[in-house]
Amino acid sequence: xxxxxxxxxxxxxxxxxxxxxxxxxxxxxxxxxxxxxxxxxxxxxxxxxxxxxxxxxxxxxxxxxxxxxxxxxxxxxxxxxxxxxxxxxxxxxxxxxxxxxxxxxxxxxxxxxxxxxxxxxxxxxxxxxxxxxxxxxxxxxxxxxxxxxxxxxxxxxxxxxxxxxxxxxxxxxxxxxxxxxxxxxxxxxxxxxxxxxxxxxxxxxxxxxxxxxxxxxxxxxxxxxxxxxxxxxxxxxxxxxxxxxxxxxxxxxxxxxxxxxxxxxxxxxxxxxxxxxxxxxxxxxxxxxxxxxxxxxxxxxxxxxxxxxxxxxxxxxxxxxxxxxxxxxxxxxxxxxxxxxxxxxxxxxxxxxxxxxxxxxxxxxxxxxxxxxxxxxxxxxxxxxxxxxxxxxxxxxxxxxxxxxxxxxxxxxxxxxxxxxxxxxxxxxxxxxxxxxxxxxxxxxxxxxxxxxxxxxxxxxxxxxxxxxxxxxxxxxxxxxxxxxxxxxxxxxxxxxxxxxxxxxxxxxxxxx
Numbered sequence: 125x126x127x128x129x130x131x132x133x134x135x136x137x138x139x140x141x142x143x144x145x146x147x148x149x150x151x152x153x154x155x156x157x158x159x160x161x162x163x164x165x166x167x168x169x170x171x172x173x174x175x176x177x178x179x180x181x182x183x184x185x186x187x188x189x190x191x192x193x194x195x196x197x198x199x200x201x202x203x204x205x206x207x208x209x210x211x212x213x214x215x216x217x218x219x220x221x222x223x224x225x226x227x228x229x230x231x232x233x234x235x236x237x238x239x240x241x242x243x244x245x246x247x248x249x250x251x252x253x254x255x256x257x258x259x260x261x262x263x264x265x266x267x268x269x270x271x272x273x274x275x276x277x278x279x280x281x282x283x284x285x286x287x288x289x290x291x292x293x294x295x296x297x298x299x300x301x302x303x304x305x306x307x308x309x310x311x312x313x314x315x316x317x318x319x320x321x322x323x324x325x326x327x328x329x330x331x332x333x334x335x336x337x338x339x340x341x342x343x344x345x346x347x348x349x350x351x352x353x354x355x356x357x358x359x360x361x362x363x364x365x366x367x368x369x370x371x372x373x374x375x376x377x378x379x380x381x382x383x384x385x386x387x388x389x390x391x392x393x394x395x396x397x398x399x400x401x402x403x404x405x406x407x408x409x410x411x412x413x414x415x416x417x418x419x420x421x422x423x424x425x426x427x428x429x430x431x432x433x434x435x436x437x438x439x440x441x442x443x444x445x446x447x448x449x450x451x452x453x454x455x456x457x458x459x460x461x462x463x464x465x466x467x468x469x470x471x472x473x474x475x476x477x478x479x480x481x482x483x484x485x486x487x488x489x490x491x492x493x494x495x496x497x498x499x500x501x502x503x504x505x506x507x508x509x510x511x512x513x514x515x516x517x518x519x520x521x522x523x524x525x526x527x528x529x530x531x532x533x534x535x536x537x538x539x540x541x542x543x544x545x546x547x548x549x550x551x552x553x554x555x556x557x558x559x560x561x562x563x564x565x566x567x568x569x570x571x572x573x574x575x576x577x578x579x580x581x582x583x584x585x586x587x588x589x590x591x592x593x594x595x596x597x598x599x600x601x602x603x604x605x606x607x608x609x610x611x612x613x614x615x616x617x618x619x620x621x622x623x624x625x626x627x628x629x630x631x632x633x634x635x636x637x
Contacts, residue, residue: 244592257293
């Protein structure tokens, strides 16, 4: 049984006496059946009815575990042996998978990952949103962008059918995955440290801030790996010091690399603990000589004792201030600090589904809440009459306006502010939205924004989500306010991790869609 967090006893009641009746105790070993997987990718098992979470275990497996920690309702255990393996278990191809916390699902067959991600969305919709979901989808396994386009061509009929009176419940489609679910990331952010051998850069060992040197990451674009390796080697040669978190001394904190998949342009950002970089001209010369794809070398200064990567000051050391890339036919300028989706191939699939659900004919007025640097807004503007984008981060709006100009799009207006403040002001100016698109952060939509949407009464709402639990919570609010969730499509933006994006279509009750 899933118990709501609010019903769990707070920690002060979790005394040895309170949990004395548990069937297992810390350091016990047990053989258990894994019956599911939680949102962190941990196997969920039962020991005489008591729930244990086991990292690395897959549903359907029988495993031997050692209990690490117990609470009243559940505990954590370490995987010791697999007594009976799942048919979905594979050997993780990454040699440092067990040490690195970047991926959580490499030991699971990719088709099974996609099926699990759909189920994660379904479970959240039903459990948190109290929404009814139709049965299994017809399709399973990877869906490439070209297959997604084929599905999109037939969309209006399926969208209309899904909302018809004969069907009760939300159609949750198969997860749209990648044909090649590796080497998909266009941005690497590598922490730099020091060992006896000199400068190292790679990843934090799981559960610590100890940096382990890494030469290759299987979900990073190969060029990012190459650039990071060269920059580290040049830094060692020039005697550049690495930042030490404990002392606050040392220069180089992070190396950030961005690669534009379509144009091939690359940017390096050296994040430093201070303004001055020793031997900076030699460093630039070496990078330019060894890495001809690099068109921009920037420095970001961060002197704060913090885990946040970037500081407030960014300057161009050499080359261009931005690199350029495309999503579909839309061109984007990407600066050192600007947010840009890290999986460009799947971003195109995600935004294609967003446009499909918006059902644009070229006449509609669309509002894009949480518009960021305008990625979805400009995608929508190709098919809409007018698009209004709103975002609380001023720098993002500057980028959005620049990107609209870059693409010669005059039917887009961007404004800085909170959606729940700006959108009502637009309404007072007589702006009525046919469609509202939201793409909020993990915490979901601000409650005031949901109220604003219900007051605006658009015919359709398209909700792009990176968190199934807050999606389900917000869909419940919109359903209670007079909308019907028609269908949801999960999209795998981050293969081999537990993250799943979704696009949901809602229509106002009583409207013909």
